[in-house]
Amino acid sequence: MTSASNHPETIGLHGGQYRKDPATNSVAVPIYQTTSYQFDDTEHAQKLFALQELGNIYTRIMNPTTQVLEERVAALEGGAAALAVASGSSAVVLAIQNIASAGDNIVVSPHLYGGTYNLFTNTLKNMGIEVRFADPENPESFRELSDSKTRAYFGETLPNPKLVPFPIEEVAAIGHALGIPLIVDNTAAPITCRPFDHGAAIIVHSLTKYIGGHGTSIGGVIIDSGKFDWVANPSQQPLFNTPDGSYHGAIWGELIPEVLGAPIAYAVRARVVLLRDLGAALSPTNAFNIIQGLETLALRFREQQENAAKLVEFLTSHPAVKNVIYPGLFKEGQKALAQKYLTRGFGALIGIELAGGLEAGKAFINQLKLFYHVANIGDSRSLAIHPASTTHSQLSEEDQLKAGATSGYVRLSIGIEHIDDIILDIEQALDQGAPDVKIVA
């Protein structure tokens, strides 16, 4: 009922089919910590395996706790179906493997989470999938790099360190005409960006970040908009238009709408083929943990965004800060992108460039008392990292600059602590002269 609501505050608590547990009437979602499910009889089992009837078979492929998470996240993004998986990284790779095979290519933005960049430049290449880097400042470059073997486009909504939103609508429109779906990683901009509203076909999230929000559980999700037409350009999407020998010769693009009554061929194939074969399942307990986070996501993210905006005001007037990178401060074309795609706030990530360069960056991090020094974003706690001495330390200075991580760049992921405490910690770390400040009693 509430999945029709457009309000993320309500969807986080009630979205999807779940109202109460059908077996026990439990309001909180129970943890179904089971591997398998008893079939009623052989006919029942046969129908489940043939996809003539939907139901639980084995937790590698589906689980009732995980299903609630999937339906809620799908509702949050306005999608038709979702598949939860073991991590954000598995969500990214499975989202691509569900469309592309050896000999195919994908066209992507180079502004990516480091793990995804590695996946694209090394592991996908080793699997025979070519990755072509386009320039999101020139969406037409996606078209120019496409050919008959291009299976997908890929970009991150709010990639750090530059934090310039990806031109979703422009790239999706190019792909739509060519039969190429756009996959968007929306991990850094839940709620404030709704990529399906701008034409994206598929969304992935690392649930580990804002959605889980408490730093306890790794997880990922792939969401199918249900709007991409997989059969309109059959030669462009062979995995959906040729018989699948691993599933009784099913042609996914044709069979599924008739069987399921919804155009979710992509989500179904990812589940019954890729989870079956590659096995990156989310554990039911982690699904439960992430549901607890999802229930307060809208509340937390609102506070995180407000804290970030207030901290930006402080940072822009501090003499040790040479530059503040934050979508709310962008000018001209970048401002237009931020206003178009970040409709409910400018996110909770901030980049600062310290006037003192590398040494200032290290000293700042070492002086922090409240912020955690971790390679993570999206926790309820405030987090900081200095890429030049950590995540980007193996890159040449030139490549660091290309990535947007200058030697004095520090990434801040703002949490839900009181804003006065956040500012106090940043201030004492920037000033380097107040080692006796106690942020927490």
Ligand code: PLP
């Ligand atoms: N996508 C983005 C934007 C990320 O920041 C991350 C992790 O930092 C991932 C994907 C991978 O997620 P996970 O760590 O859950 O595998």
